[in-house]
Amino acid sequence: MSEPPPLSRAEIHNAIKFLTAAEKTKIVKIAARYAKITPYEAEDLYQEALLRTMEGRRKWPKGLAATAFFLGVMRSIAWEWKRKDDPLNKDIQDEDVGERPLLDRNHAMTIIKAFDDDPIAKEILLAMAEGARGEELLKLSGLSPTDYESKRKKIRRRIEKLEAETK
Amino acid sequence: MRTKPDTLLNLADAMAEDILNTPDDEILREVEEDFGDPRALANKFDQILERAEKQVSAPARSVASPQVRSSLLDLPISLRGETIRWVEGIFDFGGRLSEFLSSLRPRTLAWSATAAAVVVLVQAAVITAVLMREQGASSDLAASVAPRTELIPDVAALVAGGRQLIVAGDIPNARLVLEQAAIAGNATAALELGATYDPTILQEQAKTDMADLRMARLWYEKARELGSIEAAVRLERLRSLPGG
Numbered sequence: 001m002s003e004p005p006p007l008s009r010a011e012i013h014n015a016i017k018f019l020t021a022a023e024k025t026k027i028v029k030i031a032a033r034y035a036k037i038t039p040y041e042a043e044d045l046y047q048e049a050l051l052r053t054m055e056g057r058r059k060w061p062k063g064l065a066a067t068a069f070f071l072g073v074m075r076s077i078a079w080e081w082k083r084k085d086d087p088l089n090k091d092i093q094d095e096d097v098g099e100r101p102l103l104d105r106n107h108a109m110t111i112i113k114a115f116d117d118d119p120i121a122k123e124i125l126l127a128m129a130e131g132a133r134g135e136e137l138l139k140l141s142g143l144s145p146t147d148y149e150s151k152r153k154k155i156r157r158r159i160e161k162l163e164a165e166t167k
Numbered sequence: 168m169r170t171k172p173d174t175l176l177n178l179a180d181a182m183a184e185d186i187l188n189t190p191d192d193e194i195l196r197e198v199e200e201d202f203g204d205p206r207a208l209a210n211k212f213d214q215i216l217e218r219a220e221k222q223v224s225a226p227a228r229s230v231a232s233p234q235v236r237s238s239l240l241d242l243p244i245s246l247r248g249e250t251i252r253w254v255e256g257i258f259d260f261g262g263r264l265s266e267f268l269s270s271l272r273p274r275t276l277a278w279s280a281t282a283a284a285v286v287v288l289v290q291a292a293v294i295t296a297v298l299m300r301e302q303g304a305s306s307d308l309a310a311s312v313a314p315r316t317e318l319i320p321d322v323a324a325l326v327a328g329g330r331q332l333i334v335a336g337d338i339p340n341a342r343l344v345l346e347q348a349a350i351a352g353n354a355t356a357a358l359e360l361g362a363t364y365d366p367t368i369l370q371e372q373a374k375t376d377m378a379d380l381r382m383a384r385l386w387y388e389k390a391r392e393l394g395s396i397e398a399a400v401r402l403e404r405l406r407s408l409p410g411g
Contacts, residue, residue, distance in 0.1 A: 016216065021205070022191030024212035025198055029186045033179040043215055050219040071183055079176070108174035128181040129174040156185045157197065164201070 006059035016050070019066055026067045027074075032160075034078035036107075045081075049073040114162055121155050222343070322348045326356045338363050338377050349386065354393035358401075361386030367404060380410060 007015060019027075031042040031049075038045070049070055052058045058073050108129050115122040124141050132140065138148045186194070195205040202208070325348035332341035342363050348356030362368045364386065366378035384405055390398035 019212075020191065021209035022194050024209040025194050026186050026189075028208040028212050029194070030183045033182045033186070037173070037175045037179055043211070046212070047215045047219050050216055051222060054219060054223045067187055071187060075180070075183070078179075108178055111178065125178070129177050131177045133181070133184075152185050153189070156182050159182065160201075 004061045004063055006061055009054075009056060011062075012053060012056075012060055015060070015066055016054070023066050027070045029160075030067070030071050031074050032163075034074050036163075038078050038081040040081060045074050045078060046070070048077050052077070111159060111162070114158070115155070121151060121158075124151065125155060322351050322353045322356070325351075326353060326359065329356065329359055333359070333363065336374075338374060349389060352393060354390050354395040354398070357386050357390035357393055358395045358398050361390060361398065361401065365401065365405070366408065380405065380408070 027046055027049075028042060031046040035042040035045045049058075053060060053070075053073060060069050112122060112125045112129065115125055120141055120143065124137055127137055127140050137152075138145060141148050141151065143151060189197075198208050199205040204210075325344050329341045329345035329348065332338075332344060342360060345356045345360040345363070349360050361383050363377070364379040364383035366375055366380065366383070369375050369378045384402065387398045387402045387405070391402065
């Protein structure tokens with residue numbers, strides 16, 4: 001199956017111009033998540049994503065929602081920055097070797113440790129950090145789908161608040 | 168299950184997915200709860216969007232302007248980490264310069280003109296870093312220099328780059344660069360920026376079509392607030408002009 005054609009410059013301009021407040025908010029919040037893996041701020045990340053998109057250096061497939069599109073763009077920029085600006089990067093040939101993954105793991109563990117008082121949330125976070133998703137996490141939590149969704153939301157909100165406090 | 172070994176990226180992915188799937192009204196409620204205004208983050212986005220639009224739509228003039236513009240606007244980010252590393256003790260100009268140039272984002276080195284502009288800015292940053300390094304050499308380097316490294320080399324580099332662009336006749340890009348330094352609180356940058364709109368100065372360069380009295384006044388006032396005496400003199404001179 002062929003890929004959908006990308007939006008034209010004018011279509012991109014309009015798509016960005018008519019983003020809703022909720023979409024903008026989601027992009028900013030998602031940027032804050034991915035900026036954590038880089039030495040830069042969320043603003044740098046979504047500004048760069050906007051620039052690359054408006055300059056036509058990122059193709060926006062027709063039909064792809066703005067939030068999903070920007071998630072992909074910001075994720076890839078964050079990864080690029082992380083790899084390029086990391087002074088330890090030169091020693092890392094593979095993602096799972098070298099010292100940086102260890103530093104990141106420590107940072108991740110600090111976040112997870114903040115959930116010592118909530119064993120289910122901690123279990124979910126540990127699995128997330130290992131790359132588990134969807135059904136697997138739901139099963140692992142032992143919660144009903146509704147309770148699981150509620151727990152996930154609480155986890156994210158708590159992390160956001162923790163980070164805001166330590167900023 | 169074990170898809171990727173990067174724990175932070177895995178967590179970011181999971182959280183981002185959660186944000187993506189959160190209903191719109193709920194996400195706005197969260198923002199209202201955190202900031203007292205449901206549009207707080209959307210407004211922040213609008214500010215950054217406006218900045219990005221300016222960068223994209225700035226008129227392309229002379230030396231491969233879009234690339235120069237991109238490079239210069241990238242510098243506050245790129246130089247920050249670099250200068251800190253210099254001040255921390257690694258100081259080999261040739262090596263550092265080539266390493267820095269090779270580490271810039273891909274768009275940065277698209278044209279040789281871009282590289283030339285970057286070199287000018289890097290040189291300014293190097294000079295500042297050297298001075299700072301020497302000042303701090305006899306005492307505790309980290310304690311005496313570190314707090315200053317965040318801003319000074321970047322702003323100095325921007326001012327130097329802005330001047331260079333003015334000399335090259337590239338006023339639009341000079342404005343973009345100087346504006347960043349002026350916003351960061353540099354009086355010289357604000358003064359130089361005001362001059363790029365000042366009809367009396369532009370007249371000398373036969374560029375009166377780019378004059379804008381209102382903007383000249385605005386930036387001179389900013390420079391005066393930041394302590395520039397020259398700005399007060401130029402403001403007075405503007406007042407004597409028709410419409411001033």
